[in-house]
Amino acid sequence: xxxxxxxxxxxxxxxxxxxxxxxxxxxxxxxxxxxxxxxxxxxxxxxxxxxxxxxxxxxxxxxxxxxxxxxxxxxxxxxxxxxxxxxxxxxxxxxxxxxxxxxxxxxxxxxxxxxxxxxxxxxxxxxxxxxxxxxxxxxxxxxxxxxxxxxxxxxxxxxxxxxxxxxxxxxxxxxxxxxxxxxxxxxxxxxxxxxxxxxxxxxxxxxxxxxxxxxxxxxxxxxxxxxxxxxxxxxxxxxxxxxxxxxxxxxxxxxxxxxxxxxxxxxxxxxxxxxxxxxxxxxxxxxxxxxxxxxxxxxxxxxxxxxxxxxxxxxxxxxxxxxxxxxxxxxxxxxxxxxxxxxxxxxxxxxxxxxxxxxxxxxxxxxxxxxxxxxxxxxxxxxxxxxxxxxxxxxxxxxxxxxxxxxxxxxxxxxxxxxxxxxxxxxxxxxxxxxxxxxxxxxxxxxxxxxxxxxxxxxxxxxxxxxxxxxxxxxxxxxxxxxxxxxxxxxxxxxxxxxxxxxxxxxxxxxxxxxxxxxxxxxxxxxxxxxxxxxxxxxxxxxxxxxxxxxxxxxxxxxxxxxxxxxxxxxxxx
Amino acid sequence: xxxxxxxxxxxxxxxxxxxxxxxxxxxxxxxxxxxxxxxxxxxxxxxxxxxxxxxxxxxxxxxxxxxxxxxxxxxxxxxxxxxxxxxxxxxxxxxxxxxxxxxxxxxxxxxxxxxxxxxxxxxxxxxxxxxxxxxxxxxxxxxxxxxxxxxxxxxxxxxxxxxxxxxxxxxxxxxxxxxxxxxxxxxxxxxxxxxxxxxxxxxxxxxxxxxxxxxxxxxxxxxxxxxxxxxxxxxxxxxxxxxxxxxxxxxxxxxxxxxxxxxxxxxxxxxxxxxxxxxxxxxxxxxxxxxxxxxxxxxxxxxxxxxxxxxxxxxxxxxxxxxxxxxxxxxxxxxxxxxxxxxxxxxxxxxxxxxxxxxxxxxxxx
Numbered sequence: 001x002x003x004x005x006x007x008x009x010x011x012x013x014x015x016x017x018x019x020x021x022x023x024x025x026x027x028x029x030x031x032x033x034x035x036x037x038x039x040x041x042x043x044x045x046x047x048x049x050x051x052x053x054x055x056x057x058x059x060x061x062x063x064x065x066x067x068x069x070x071x072x073x074x075x076x077x078x079x080x081x082x083x084x085x086x087x088x089x090x091x092x093x094x095x096x097x098x099x100x101x102x103x104x105x106x107x108x109x110x111x112x113x114x115x116x117x118x119x120x121x122x123x124x125x126x127x128x129x130x131x132x133x134x135x136x137x138x139x140x141x142x143x144x145x146x147x148x149x150x151x152x153x154x155x156x157x158x159x160x161x162x163x164x165x166x167x168x169x170x171x172x173x174x175x176x177x178x179x180x181x182x183x184x185x186x187x188x189x190x191x192x193x194x195x196x197x198x199x200x201x202x203x204x205x206x207x208x209x210x211x212x213x214x215x216x217x218x219x220x221x222x223x224x225x226x227x228x229x230x231x232x233x234x235x236x237x238x239x240x241x242x243x244x245x246x247x248x249x250x251x252x253x254x255x256x257x258x259x260x261x262x263x264x265x266x267x268x269x270x271x272x273x274x275x276x277x278x279x280x281x282x283x284x285x286x287x288x289x290x291x292x293x294x295x296x297x298x299x300x301x302x303x304x305x306x307x308x309x310x311x312x313x314x315x316x317x318x319x320x321x322x323x324x325x326x327x328x329x330x331x332x333x334x335x336x337x338x339x340x341x342x343x344x345x346x347x348x349x350x351x352x353x354x355x356x357x358x359x360x361x362x363x364x365x366x367x368x369x370x371x372x373x374x375x376x377x378x379x380x381x382x383x384x385x386x387x388x389x390x391x392x393x394x395x396x397x398x399x400x401x402x403x404x405x406x407x408x409x410x411x412x413x414x415x416x417x418x419x420x421x422x423x424x425x426x427x428x429x430x431x432x433x434x435x436x437x438x439x440x441x442x443x444x445x446x447x448x449x450x451x452x453x454x455x456x457x458x459x460x461x462x463x464x465x466x467x468x469x470x471x472x473x474x475x476x477x478x479x480x481x482x483x484x485x486x487x488x489x490x491x492x493x494x495x496x497x498x499x500x501x502x503x504x505x506x507x508x509x510x511x512x513x514x515x516x517x518x519x520x521x522x523x524x525x526x527x528x529x530x531x532x533x534x535x536x537x538x539x540x541x542x543x544x545x546x547x548x549x550x551x552x553x554x555x556x557x558x559x560x561x562x563x564x565x566x567x568x569x570x571x572x573x574x
Numbered sequence: 575x576x577x578x579x580x581x582x583x584x585x586x587x588x589x590x591x592x593x594x595x596x597x598x599x600x601x602x603x604x605x606x607x608x609x610x611x612x613x614x615x616x617x618x619x620x621x622x623x624x625x626x627x628x629x630x631x632x633x634x635x636x637x638x639x640x641x642x643x644x645x646x647x648x649x650x651x652x653x654x655x656x657x658x659x660x661x662x663x664x665x666x667x668x669x670x671x672x673x674x675x676x677x678x679x680x681x682x683x684x685x686x687x688x689x690x691x692x693x694x695x696x697x698x699x700x701x702x703x704x705x706x707x708x709x710x711x712x713x714x715x716x717x718x719x720x721x722x723x724x725x726x727x728x729x730x731x732x733x734x735x736x737x738x739x740x741x742x743x744x745x746x747x748x749x750x751x752x753x754x755x756x757x758x759x760x761x762x763x764x765x766x767x768x769x770x771x772x773x774x775x776x777x778x779x780x781x782x783x784x785x786x787x788x789x790x791x792x793x794x795x796x797x798x799x800x801x802x803x804x805x806x807x808x809x810x811x812x813x814x815x816x817x818x819x820x821x822x823x824x825x826x827x828x829x830x831x832x833x834x835x836x837x838x839x840x841x842x843x844x845x846x847x848x849x850x851x852x853x854x855x856x857x858x859x860x861x862x863x864x865x866x867x868x869x870x871x872x873x874x875x876x877x878x879x880x881x882x883x884x885x886x887x888x889x890x891x892x893x894x895x896x897x898x899x900x901x902x903x904x905x906x907x908x909x910x911x912x913x914x915x916x917x918x919x920x921x922x923x924x925x926x927x928x929x930x931x932x933x934x935x936x937x938x939x940x
Contacts, residue, residue, distance in 0.1 A: 014656055022656065464668035467635050470655035471662045472682025472733060479670075486672045569672050569713035 029384035044416030051262040086227035101178035103309035124548035129541035130165035131236035157239030174219040181215020187297040221279040229409030276407035331538035350536030363521035367503035375496035382454035406448035410508025433515035457491035584647030586769040592641030616780035619790035661730030676710035700728040720751040740772040836899030844933040852936040859905035871925035
């Protein structure tokens with residue numbers, strides 16, 4: 001029988017102090033996040049604007065720098081090259097990635113998991129690896145140099161090599177977006193079409209393509225932005241073909257002309273921002289496409305189609321492996337192409353000779369910090385933004401700034417960081433040249449995607465947890481720790497992995513910010529290539545791929561183990 | 575806070591002129607409402623009528639634009655949710671998926687620094703109360719929707735709140751489970767005498783469970799009353815229309831309780847309509863006599879059955895009566911349907927039952 005204790009007696013109220021503490025924790029977190037974004041993102045970017053209207057000595061010159069830029073034929077040529085490079089890369093990558101994604105989602109070919117993993121390899125590699133590989137393959141001493149004559153090319157250096165290497169580097173990003181777009185399809189539409197006797201081609205044109213339209217636009221914008229912002233590939237395989245990202249580097253590092261660097265940075269920002277805005281508008285529309293009642297489409301076997309797509313996927317995978325394999329092979333060949341005997345010398349004294357033993361260690365340290373701090377800060381930030389109350393006028397400002405890094409090329413962020421943190425009277429000046437600034441710039445550079453991952457995970461859990469906690473007089477931060485973090489653990493670990501891999505492979509923002517003590521593995525590839533030590537450059541690139549792959553694998557296995565141990569509640573359906 | 579003092583001066587909940595706007599959209603207009611201790615009140619209305627907003631304002635999850643709220647005589651208008659005294663159950667259950675059932679129920683108890691033994695005794699007591707005595711070590715994903723909702727109820731009651739808020743608690747459940755849980759919640763609420771507000775869009779749920787029903791539409795309260803008040807004596811055309819089925823007959827008042835519908839003259843126990851006023855007569859399908867000595871009764875009609883909707887226990891027939899000039903729906907029990915041999919196309923005679931009929935003036939044209 002029920003005892004008298006169940007009769008409502010009224011709940012004891014939390015003290016005024018406890019309530020004030022909770023409200024302070026909610027608002028304090030929001031203010032802290034906003035301040036961090038302003039200091040480490042918006043102000044450095046604003047510094048570019050300020051610097052672009054200043055002369056070399058810091059005097060105000062109005063639009064003189066811009067006039068000088070427009071009148072300089074070399075810089076105008078760079079703008080044209082950048083756009084050509086980005087358009088070619090997009091035009092080659094997106095159709096290939098679409099075919100690949102179509103084979104993965106809409107056919108019955110075997111070993112899909114294997115092909116998918118091979119296609120994702122470029123994510124683990126610095127984009128420089130592809131450039132080095134294509135030099136080994138088609139360079140002046142390349143293994144397949146003769147093939148260039150078949151298509152009427154004189155040299156791989158310049159636009160052809162840049163587009164090829166960039167296609168390799170951007171392929172997985174486009175393929176992932178398109179696989180997601182093709183995964184979302186309502187089987188009922190195809191069944192309705194079948195019941196009316198529709199031909200395969202007509203179904204493709206009227207259902208598949210329109211359904212993937214937003215994915216195609218989104219993938220195009222992502223590839224375009226990547227190519228526009230790319231620094232490593234044109235630097236290594238561009239030859240005399242200059243692009244804007246390389247110009248910024250030359251202006252700032254070569255000529256110490258920060259004002260002109262700022263101007264070029266602003267010019268580079270323009271196409272990236274336009275692509276970002278288009279992508280943003282498109283993604284907003286995408287959401288209304290599928291309803292809760294849709295039934296997911298499952299491909300049925302079709303012999304001809306499956307064979308054709310399998311051949312295509314095998315060919316693409318082989319090329320992917322060839323590119324990675326070529327760099328790895330080059331890294332163990334003694335002196336390409338004259339002495340083809342195998343050696344590990346490029347890994348040992350090749351790197352030692354260049355004084356780069358510590359570069360690899362620095363990269364590991366930086367990537368580890370990025371993974372740990374990034375996962376914690378990004379997830380906590382997204383939680384505070386989406387699930388707490390108070391300070392509502394600040395929230396749209398945070399949302400906007402959280403998405404901003406996606407539109408900002410790394411080179412632009414990097415120049416903003418030098419301009420801001422190198423100011424002698426900036427109290428944060430002590431960060432300049434430290435490991436901390438490398439970690440900070442990398443966190444900001446890759447913040448948007450991580451933030452989106454966290455927000456998506458948070459939106460998938462019940463929106464009333466915080467309301468229930470409040471009714472039970474439990475402060476929200478206890479529920480955050482006890483419920484939200486355990487429930488979202490897989491996504492938090494994904495964010496950590498994403499930061500780690502990107503920190504290992506990135507060069508764009510950090511190329512302006514490292515000091516001799518904090519030089520990184522990815523940056524050292526650039527220096528080794530400049531010094532003509534292509535074997536050692538290939539060795540370092542291979543080392544990064546291996547490290548990314550091993551760490552990703554270990555983290556993935558650890559994640560599985562942790563989830564099995566701590567998350568018994570997950571797979572216990574009746 | 576002390577236990578609620580059941581005195582006439584402190585009602586369980588007292589809302590005065592509560593107003594809520596989201597930008598230009600007015601969600602609630604001048605809501606005045608008193609909830610007595612121990613009663614179960616249902617907020618009933620179509621989606622978008624403001625009933626959930628009103629519940630969330632009472633819970634402190636939304637802030638009213640204007641107006642005051644008193645709970646047990648205490649002004650809680652600006653208190654955050656944690657400083658109010660209530661337990662809440664949501665449509666989505668909102669159980670913490672990574673905690674066991676026992677940990678979920680104990681969630682609010684742990685915070686009160688009760689002893690471990692005391693907490694587990696309380697959890698066991700509550701789980702027994704909701705009929706799940708052995709579920710403590712399971713996880714929410716191992717339970718059915720109905721079971722999860724009972725756990726959510728136990729969690730909401732764990733801290734002995736003086737007010738229980740239920741936000742469409744049964745809407746996500748299957749029809750059979752819904753019906754059973756409806757009875758169980760009502761029984762539990764009566765036994766604990768906990769003041770309860772339930773939001774629902776299901777009229778059957780509201781009528782069968784509530785002590786009083788608050789019918790809402792477009793952000794205003796249309797009527798507050800017992801289930802029989804709102805069903806049998808609807809105060810507005812909206813209430814008459816929203817609850818159950820109703821025939822709306824266009825008519826002209828002739829004065830003295832007489833009305834002309836088509837070429838028929840009806841005498842109804844309704845006055846206040848001046849002769850010549852256009853009115854609408856609201857008449858439910860069951861407001862008719864079909865058996866016995868009809869010739870003795872006033873307001874008789876003769877017509878042809880155009881169609882029968884077979885619904886089981888009670889069936890609806892469309893009656894075409896030339897003199898009325900408009901079709902109307904009347905109900906027959908399954909037994910009457912067979913005993914009186916009512917068929918599509920057949921002629922029937924009925925007499926209108928006028929004690930529950932409502933007459934409203936014709937709404938002004940916009």
